[in-house]
Amino acid sequence: MNDQPNDQSNKQSSKQASMNPTHAADQSGLSAENSAHLRDLLISRVIDGSASPEDWSSFRILAANDAEVWTDLSDAQREHEALCEVMNAASSIADGIDLPGGSGSPVVFESRVSTATRWGGWAIAAVLMLGWYTGSISMSTSEPSSGNTASLIPINKASPQQAMDQYLHAGQQSGQVIGEMPNQIVVETRPMIDGTIEVTFIRQIIERRVLDQAYRETVDEFGNPIAVPVNLDSLRKRLPQ
Amino acid sequence: MSERWDQTLPIEAAIEGHADALSQVWVGVRRWVAVILMAHKPREADLEDLMQLVALQVCRKVHEVRDPSLFKPWLRTVTINIAREQGRKASRKRVGMLRLVGRTRHEANQMGNMQLSEDAKRVLDAALSLPEKYREPVLMRCQQSMSYKQIAEVLSLPETTVETRIARGRRMLRETLDIQTKQELEAKQRNNQARTISVGGAG
Numbered sequence: 001m002n003d004q005p006n007d008q009s010n011k012q013s014s015k016q017a018s019m020n021p022t023h024a025a026d027q028s029g030l031s032a033e034n035s036a037h038l039r040d041l042l043i044s045r046v047i048d049g050s051a052s053p054e055d056w057s058s059f060r061i062l063a064a065n066d067a068e069v070w071t072d073l074s075d076a077q078r079e080h081e082a083l084c085e086v087m088n089a090a091s092s093i094a095d096g097i098d099l100p101g102g103s104g105s106p107v108v109f110e111s112r113v114s115t116a117t118r119w120g121g122w123a124i125a126a127v128l129m130l131g132w133y134t135g136s137i138s139m140s141t142s143e144p145s146s147g148n149t150a151s152l153i154p155i156n157k158a159s160p161q162q163a164m165d166q167y168l169h170a171g172q173q174s175g176q177v178i179g180e181m182p183n184q185i186v187v188e189t190r191p192m193i194d195g196t197i198e199v200t201f202i203r204q205i206i207e208r209r210v211l212d213q214a215y216r217e218t219v220d221e222f223g224n225p226i227a228v229p230v231n232l233d234s235l236r237k238r239l240p241q
Numbered sequence: 242m243s244e245r246w247d248q249t250l251p252i253e254a255a256i257e258g259h260a261d262a263l264s265q266v267w268v269g270v271r272r273w274v275a276v277i278l279m280a281h282k283p284r285e286a287d288l289e290d291l292m293q294l295v296a297l298q299v300c301r302k303v304h305e306v307r308d309p310s311l312f313k314p315w316l317r318t319v320t321i322n323i324a325r326e327q328g329r330k331a332s333r334k335r336v337g338m339l340r341l342v343g344r345t346r347h348e349a350n351q352m353g354n355m356q357l358s359e360d361a362k363r364v365l366d367a368a369l370s371l372p373e374k375y376r377e378p379v380l381m382r383c384q385q386s387m388s389y390k391q392i393a394e395v396l397s398l399p400e401t402t403v404e405t406r407i408a409r410g411r412r413m414l415r416e417t418l419d420i421q422t423k424q425e426l427e428a429k430q431r432n433n434q435a436r437t438i439s440v441g442g443a444g
Contacts, residue, residue: 036412037405037408037409040408040409040411040412041404041405041408043408043411043412044404044407044408044411047411048382050389072415075415075418075419076411076412076415078360079364079367079411079414079415079418080382080383080411082358082360082361082363082364082365083361083364083365083368083379083380083383084383084385085357085358085361086279086357086361086364086365086380086383087275087276087279087380087383087384087385089356089357090272090275090276090278090279090288091272091275091384093275093288093289093292094271094272094274094275094288094292095271095272096289097271097289097292097293097296098264098267098296099263099264099267099296099299099300100293100296100297100300191356
C-alpha cells in the first residue's frame with residue numbers, strides 16, 4: 001500500500017487533501033480511494049482531538065450521507081482507548097527504568113562494561129563447569145568460623161531465611177561468597193484469589209572459586225555437548241605484567 | 242523532572258559524555274522507547290528487561306552518535322534491534338526460567354508483567370498484527386505526549402505521511418477486529434447449532 005496520502009498522479013491534490021479534507025471533499029470527482037482516505041483522516045482527527053471546525057463540518061456532511069461512519073468512529077475511539085491503556089501500562093514500566101551506573105560518566109561506565117564483558121564469559125563458563133563437575137554448588141565447604149557459632153541455629157531448626165543468612169555469613173568469612181546482588185530477577189508475578197500477589201524470583205548470589213583447571217563447553221561433530229580442557233598457561237600469558 | 246517529550250533535551254551534552262545530561266535525555270525519551278519495544282518485541286518478552294538493555298546500550302554507545310539531530314533515529318534503530326534480537330533470547334530465557342519453577346509459557350502472562358483488561362489485550366493483539374509501518378505510529382499516537390510532529394521526527398518521515406499511516410492503521414485495526422468478531426460469532430453459532438442437533442438427536 002502506498003504510504004503517501006494519495007497516488008502519484010494527483011500528488012498536488014493529495015497534499016491539499018491530507019492537510020485540508022474539507023476542501024478536498026468539496027472537490028468533485030474524488031476517487032473511491034480518496035474518499036476512503038478522507039474518511040479515515042476525519043475519524044482519526046476526531047479521535048486525536050485535532051479536528052478543525054472545517055473537519056467537523058465535513059464529518060457532519062459525511063455522516064448525513066453515511067450513518068455507518070458513527071459506528072466506525074465509536075469503534076475506533078474504543079480501540080484507541082484500549083491501546084492507550086496498554087501504552088499507559090508500558091509508560092509506568094518505562095518510568096521505573098533509569099540509566100545504569102548512576103551519575104558515573106558514560107565513558108567510565110563504558111570501560112567498566114567492556115571489562116565485565118571481556119571477563120564475564122570466562123566467569124560464567126567457570127561457574128557452569130564447576131556446577132557440572134560437582135553436581136551442584138555445595139554449601140558444605142563453607143565452614144563457619146568458630147567465633148560466630150553462638151549465633152548459629154542448627155540447620156534443621158532454622159527458617160529458610162536464617163539458613164540463607166548463615167550461608168552468606170559463613171561464605172563471606174571463608175571468601176567463597178562475595179555477596180548477594182541487590183536486585184532480584186522477577187520470573188513471574190501472579191495475582192491470587194485472596195488478593196495477594198505471588199512473586200517468583202531469582203536471588204543472585206555471587207560466589208568465588210580458585211580453580212587450577214577449567215573447561216570450555218563445546219559440541220562434538222554429532223552436536224553432543226563436551227568439555228574441552230582450557231590451557232591456563234596461554235591465558236596467563238595474556239594477563240598484563 | 243518532566244516526563245513529557247521535551248524539544249530542549251540536552252542531546253549534544255549527553256553525546257559529549259555529561260552524565261546528568263544523558264540522564265535527562267533518557268527521562269525525556271524512555272516512554273517512546275517503551276512504545277517502540279512494544280511494537281517490535283516478541284509478545285512474551287518482558288518489557289522491563291528490554292528497557293534495561295536499551296538503557297545499557299545508550300550508556301555504552303551514545304558517544305558514537307556524530308550528530309545530535311540523528312540521536313532519535315539512532316535510538317529507534319538500537320531499540321528495534323534489541324527488541325528483535327534480545328527479545329527472542331529473553332523470551333527463551335524466560336520460558337526456561339518458568340520451566341524451572343514448573344510453569345509453562347501459556348500459564349505465564351503473555352504480555353509480560355502487565356495487568357491489562359481483556360479488551361486491551363485483544364486490541365493489542367490485533368495492533369501487533371498490523372504491518373510494521375502502520376503499527377509503530379498507531380501505538381506512538383497512544384502515547385499521549387507524542388504529537389504527529391514528534392512521531393515524524395522519530396520515524397524520519399514527513400508529518401503528512403505519519404498522519405496518513407495512523408489513519409490507515411486505525412482503519413486496518415478496525416477491519417481486523419471486525420473480522421475477528423465475525424469469526425467468533427460464526428464459531429459460536431456453529432457450536433450452538435451442533436449442540437441443538439446433538440440435543441435433538443438425543444431426544
